[in-house]
Amino acid sequence: MSSARPTRRGGAAAVRALWPMSASPSSVVGSGPFKLASLTPDGAAVLERNPFYGEWAVDPAGQPLPYLDRVELVAVASTDAQLSAFLAGRTDLFSPAPTQLAALRGAADVVLRENYSGQASSSWIVWNWNRASDPEKQRLFRSSAFRQAMSHLTDRERMVREVLGGAGDAVYTNVYPVFAEWISPTAPRFAFNVAEARRLLAELGYDRTNAEGLLVNSAGRVLEFDLITNAGNAARENYARIFAEGARQAGVKVNVQATDFNVLANRLGSSGEDRPFDAILLGLSGGSNIWPFGPNVVPCGGNLHAHNRSGGCLTDWERELDRLFREGNAEPDRTRRLALGRQLQDLEAQHQPFVYLVAPRASAAWRSRVRGEYPSAIADADVVTRELGLTWVQD
Template structure:
């Protein structure tokens, strides 16, 4: 499932597939791409209340978590890779689907029935048994139309968007019955399982507004001890604006080959920092265990590897996507247009969008901002995915060509006035507001360059970085915005991005419909190409043959490059610096540094 990412949308909300949402670190979704950075602006002395000698991994994140409820989560990074697991998981090295809470599964010959067998003796972090009842409950909640969740989109099957039926077979087996074969089902069952014994009352009880209390359950104001988990860690402490501390879950199911309980690291600390610069400085000071390597920091960190006792890992092309996009929503709410009608006419003109794409200097972005550590991005599908189609397969590309951009604008009726300003056929100056999340140095630099590039076309861009949670609210709730720079999490399975491309998907950000509990929109409409992409995603999920699936996804990539609902920018390399005291790291773009957190250990300096 795509998620909005504070690093790149790698957080709106998965696209990596649902399993990747857990370690994309997203996920990347409208919202962007996932990034976990080590400790920020506070000294380790602040952790004096914690036991001084326990094995501890210290990381950082750019902003506070938005929810402790995995079903309601719409952004990445989030706490759930550390605290929850699903029936299946993902091997961070190979990308293969692997057992998690389910030890085995059997698929019928017609591909329409999957029976999962749970591991024996599974427990929640409070010591209560984890059973098939919890699995059935989780999917009842996920498929409940009264509960808004990005995860539901990834399970819609066929043109009618039917959902699987999930039933208990016996004490350890649970059955998924599908209306037709569904290729992504095993990856999607990495969906986090939640505790029925804790959350069922909140689902069955409605508040004064008629919505389930579940919608306000497990918010970030919930005491950590009340968050019951099944993953390697439980929530130990949360101080808003400062840190999140995860404690080892004593009831976690994994053991090593000699029977020792895992994970081996007792605590994981997220320091909440305001910027990537702060995280970088804290890492260099020697108190942090890992940092995502921003391109501008690479050269300096590379010189310090030996002295600083760390290794810079290069996982190759990142799973996420970076993009610029316009709000194409032509609807109104309570009689008021979401987007000014004059600007909306510009944004919905494909020639205008193509001109903007030609007007962005991606090579300069790569050289100046990414320090050469990246390549031009041409697709919504992750480069490491077997379904990625390169430009050589007929995808349209947009090399920097301001003269071509001006020609397109003139052909669409725009002109340059005597002051060098671009105006539309009615004489309105072309000017719009561009937003992104503040604190992300790379994204803020991208915004500044796009502003400069488009000035060469006579366009005034008012660039306005916002706090990440404010940004997410604009994109998913109010829907009142004009242009945005973000990223989405990515993954090997394109259907993880179904919530971006289905017309009513929770992250159909460029033309978002109102959510179930939101004030409805008037006059919402979709373009023919938009409907075709949605249909292709449905067909590709129905198709079992991998070659045919590739052809369907190739057509979606051709359409996205022709009509530009997202104007893709740069695919950066997946880089992270990790202290050599963290033993057992197997770094990849797929899983990052900590996909195998259960077997990592902290060595003494």
């Protein structure tokens, strides 16, 4: 009862307050196969076997789960550092990016399952509708025609080719590639097309260029905005660079910046009438093949309804997306639910509140002594390749 009362009083913030970084690990409650033994400020942690889990969770032979007594989570600064730690033997499990596969092929004592599925994730760019301190930017960012133009300036095929080494998929809707059954075949796709982007921007008043070849309006204002992503994520930094180069072909000036992830997340999650950013390039992952639409992304009040954090819907089509989400989420019939999901995708893809970029294909690597992976016939980025509770180490 005591843990429920703070939730009723303060929601998620109250739960976070129960277990700050300074909390004793013994006070952190969970029902999974492992419990927290230690946690450091940089995010490194040690998990130890939950002795009560095996009272009800056993394998077919009746042996209590989990098999492992201890799991260490290592804190690293970047995706490159993750690869280095794995190759050096500091870690046993690794989810490589497509650009890291070559370094793993043929590596001693390494099992590599390469490109085994589409990913349950995608990258995207979102523009901030709550930019009261700059009314012209706010006007543009709230315009579907502007966001359609930005989608036309996104060279997804180049991103797949140059950043992912071909091991990825262009993404045009809010459904991740692994959930292929759900992807609407009728959703609009704004493929890379500089001429069409310029036509749309001309309709918004940016119909001439200055001496530098940049689009300007009748008052001489340059079409320019800042795009930030998280430092240390090489793929996202390169997506931002390729987007900026495509935008420059149309005369749009994009100032790419990389910053600390926590700073970026705080800006994305900010609310009110004047949030502190123009555009952000990030990504999401997870989801479900039962209803693969984020409950905190699509509804207008969601904390990841990242374009509009004013506290409510601002457009009729946002309200319709909200309605379709709630109807589909409650619909028990799968055929009907699929139809509602495709309607939702078609409407969102038309208005582009998020411009979706690409998704890498999923790969996994582990040291050969680590066992318990799922057979390749059933593993995908949704099911994943293993559960820690079923993993063991062979001596």
